[in-house]
Amino acid sequence: MDILNNLATGFGAAGSWANLGFALIGCLLGTLIGVLPGIGPIPTIALLLPVTYGLNPLSSLVMLGGIYYGAQYGGSTTSILVNMPGEASSIVTCIDGHQMARQGRAGAALAVSALGSFFAGCVGTLFICAFAPPLAAIAQQFNSPDYFSLMVLGLITAVVLAHGSVLKAIAMIMVGLLLGLVGTDVNSGATRFTFGVSVLWDGLDFLPLVIGMFGVVEIIRNLERPDQHREAITTRFRDLWPKLSDFKEAWPAAVRGTLLGSILGILPGGGVVLASFAAYTVEKKLAKDPSRFGKGAIEGVAGPESANNSAAQTSFIPLLTLGLPSNAIMALMMGAMMIQGIQPGSAVMTSRPDLFWGMVASMWIGNLMLVIINLPMIGIWVKLLSVPYRFLYPAILLFCGIGIYSDDNNAVMLLFAAGFALFGYILTALDCEPAPMLLGFILGPLMEENLRRSLVLSRGDPIIFIQRPISAVLLLLSAITVALIVLPAFRKTREEAFQE
Amino acid sequence: MLRLTRQNEFVWALVLLILGAQCIIVQRAFGVEEFPGFIAWLLVIAGIFAGLLPYSRAPRDLGSAFVIILIGAAGIYFGADLTMGTAGRMGPGYFPRLLSWCIVGMGAIIGFLALGSEGPPIEKPHIRPIFFVLASLVAFGYLLDYIGLAVTAVVSVMIAAFARKEVKLLESLIFAVLISLACVLIFVYALGQPLPDCPNGFRCSQWLLGF
Numbered sequence: 001m002d003i004l005n006n007l008a009t010g011f012g013a014a015g016s017w018a019n020l021g022f023a024l025i026g027c028l029l030g031t032l033i034g035v036l037p038g039i040g041p042i043p044t045i046a047l048l049l050p051v052t053y054g055l056n057p058l059s060s061l062v063m064l065g066g067i068y069y070g071a072q073y074g075g076s077t078t079s080i081l082v083n084m085p086g087e088a089s090s091i092v093t094c095i096d097g098h099q100m101a102r103q104g105r106a107g108a109a110l111a112v113s114a115l116g117s118f119f120a121g122c123v124g125t126l127f128i129c130a131f132a133p134p135l136a137a138i139a140q141q142f143n144s145p146d147y148f149s150l151m152v153l154g155l156i157t158a159v160v161l162a163h164g165s166v167l168k169a170i171a172m173i174m175v176g177l178l179l180g181l182v183g184t185d186v187n188s189g190a191t192r193f194t195f196g197v198s199v200l201w202d203g204l205d206f207l208p209l210v211i212g213m214f215g216v217v218e219i220i221r222n223l224e225r226p227d228q229h230r231e232a233i234t235t236r237f238r239d240l241w242p243k244l245s246d247f248k249e250a251w252p253a254a255v256r257g258t259l260l261g262s263i264l265g266i267l268p269g270g271g272v273v274l275a276s277f278a279a280y281t282v283e284k285k286l287a288k289d290p291s292r293f294g295k296g297a298i299e300g301v302a303g304p305e306s307a308n309n310s311a312a313q314t315s316f317i318p319l320l321t322l323g324l325p326s327n328a329i330m331a332l333m334m335g336a337m338m339i340q341g342i343q344p345g346s347a348v349m350t351s352r353p354d355l356f357w358g359m360v361a362s363m364w365i366g367n368l369m370l371v372i373i374n375l376p377m378i379g380i381w382v383k384l385l386s387v388p389y390r391f392l393y394p395a396i397l398l399f400c401g402i403g404i405y406s407d408d409n410n411a412v413m414l415l416f417a418a419g420f421a422l423f424g425y426i427l428t429a430l431d432c433e434p435a436p437m438l439l440g441f442i443l444g445p446l447m448e449e450n451l452r453r454s455l456v457l458s459r460g461d462p463i464i465f466i467q468r469p470i471s472a473v474l475l476l477l478s479a480i481t482v483a484l485i486v487l488p489a490f491r492k493t494r495e496e497a498f499q500e
Numbered sequence: 501m502l503r504l505t506r507q508n509e510f511v512w513a514l515v516l517l518i519l520g521a522q523c524i525i526v527q528r529a530f531g532v533e534e535f536p537g538f539i540a541w542l543l544v545i546a547g548i549f550a551g552l553l554p555y556s557r558a559p560r561d562l563g564s565a566f567v568i569i570l571i572g573a574a575g576i577y578f579g580a581d582l583t584m585g586t587a588g589r590m591g592p593g594y595f596p597r598l599l600s601w602c603i604v605g606m607g608a609i610i611g612f613l614a615l616g617s618e619g620p621p622i623e624k625p626h627i628r629p630i631f632f633v634l635a636s637l638v639a640f641g642y643l644l645d646y647i648g649l650a651v652t653a654v655v656s657v658m659i660a661a662f663a664r665k666e667v668k669l670l671e672s673l674i675f676a677v678l679i680s681l682a683c684v685l686i687f688v689y690a691l692g693q694p695l696p697d698c699p700n701g702f703r704c705s706q707w708l709l710g711f
Binding site: 170178187188195390402418451452455 | 593596
């Protein structure tokens with residue numbers, strides 16, 4: 001009954017008219033930007049972050065959640081109708097979703113993806129209710145050495161699941177950690193890497209970094225490619241209802257996808273991409289006739305779409321209970337929470353239960369909003385898809401500018417954003433993914449703090465990380481993960497998995 | 501392995517290397533700095549990589565090794581003044597230095613592996629979109645304080661329009677004016693963001709309607 005009580009607290013806090021409104025606006029804005037081709041959830045959230053600044057913590061988190069789900073779902077719409085995935089997790093949806101759209105079953109694909117996502121969202125929310133309190137209780141036992149080891153584990157698993165070279169991803173994380181150290185050192189008051197610039201005393205600002213590295217770089221990269229003829233397949237609300245036979249084929253896949261996604265989402269470093277890929281593979285293996293896949297099999301839409309949505313929910317679990325962001329999107333969320341003065345972790349649940357459970361409730365509300373706004377408004381999104389890129393990018397760039405400037409009315413921030421955009425451009429040109437860097441950037445100060453405290457406890461002896469059982473287990477897991485990467489057999493399957 | 505056709509790069513590498521090394525030696529020996537110290541180190545590192553580039557079949561990996569080592573070197577160089585402390589009582593310099601050395605190490609490993617493996621080439625960067633997109637962003641920030649959002653938005657959209665090869669001036673101008681109007685209405689009046697929309701921090705409505 002605890003769960004019900006908690007949920008009641010949550011719905012009481014998040015269910016106010018104002019918060020429902022913010023959830024709705026968040027979903028709308030998220031879908032609006034997320035549906036634009038070539039813009040994945042990370043730039044979408046980064047772009048819309050400033051909009052949430054002025055609100056109180058709960059409302060801003062509710063709205064941010066809405067933006068996240070909207071962005072995620074908007075990506076699926078683009079994949080199905082235009083065959084242009086905004087990010088890795090919708091690549092899978094492209095495979096069969098777009099084929100369905102070509103066969104005139106766009107409506108069915110969109111509806112199955114929306115309903116599957118909604119179902120997955122409900123289950124994901126329940127998962128959080130069930131798993132968050134026990135995990136938070138474990139987290140209460142954690143001490144500095146354990147937190148340090150936990151972050152090591154989180155960062156290493158994030159690397160395994162990133163695409164591209166493992167070594168580069170590790171290097172990028174370290175670079176992020178280093179960037180996170182810029183500013184005043186809390187223990188000694190010494191300023192580090194500030195070059196006498198007073199704006200840097202509080203550390204590098206989060207917003208110019210994220211918008212520069214993810215938003216602006218995206219725009220430049222899109223401009224480099226020659227104009228693609230984007231052909232959006234149109235559909236009407238009337239055609240949305242899937243046939244009964246579609247339903248029958250889709251629902252077991254949706255259930256399987258949901259369960260798989262919920263579990264994979266919890267893993268540090270896991271999350272959305274892994275979930276949708278895994279779900280697709282499972283559906284293909286289970287199907288009686290695997291050759292239908294790639295030619296518009298409805299299970300190939302229902303499974304991954306449900307999986308990525310439930311993973312999107314459950315990847316909040318490590319963040320909310322352990323204070324550990326499991327992927328770049330969660331790092332963004334963590335940054336946004338810290339701007340609101342909330343340090344994510346087990347303490348939030350006990351000290352601000354209304355905030356915690358309100359957020360959980362808002363996830364469910366956000367998912368409901370998505371279904372409500374997306375299905376009837378599909379026509380509008382389709383129209384938006386056909387706007388040529390030459391009109392889109394100056395407008396997006398302008399919004400980036402306004403967002404960065406209104407953060408603290410400082411023109412220097414735009415210079416920083418431009419600098420980070422250039423840096424991000426160089427990195428992507430060299431195949432270094434900037435996403436792991438964001439994880440490092442958020443965790444940098446925390447990691448240093450916990451390392452310092454643990455070594456003060458042990459008077460400088462690193463053996464403390466092995467003496468404490470929790471820390472030892474976490475480090476052992478990290479070591480196993482590293483060993484797995486080094487093992488050639490595993491590396492092969494990993495490469496194959498990303499190839500698909 | 502030796503590709504003598506790449507003589508140019510070899511000469512460049514040598515020039516960079518010698519220039520950098522000479523700066524460092526002069527600075528150490530006589531205490532005279534010809535360049536700021538980090539630039540001298542940058543020259544040395546760039547020289548080594550420029551020399552290695554023709555031998556590598558994975559230039560993209562080698563390039564990333566270069567960038568990564570440079571970042572680590574910057575961390576070491578600019579963090580050199582920070583107090584190190586001991587492991588038990590860490591000073592502000594301990595973790596940054598540890599990290600910077602790890603970064604240099606990772607960069608070295610990546611670079612070493614890049615010498616022996618096959619990989620994609622570095623694509624030539626497209627200067628046009630990079631320049632105009634970044635210029636538009638920076639111009640936005642610096643103009644906003646002086647001429648207000650309404651005009652700045654038009655200017656910034658127009659600069660951004662040049663990022664594509666086919667510039668349609670009239671079309672872009674009409675679009676810029678429309679989007680600027682929309683931005684002023686949405687961000688300044690509807691959302692109440694503290695942005696000046698007219699020159700000198702005034703609000704257009706103040707000026708036109710008196711409130």
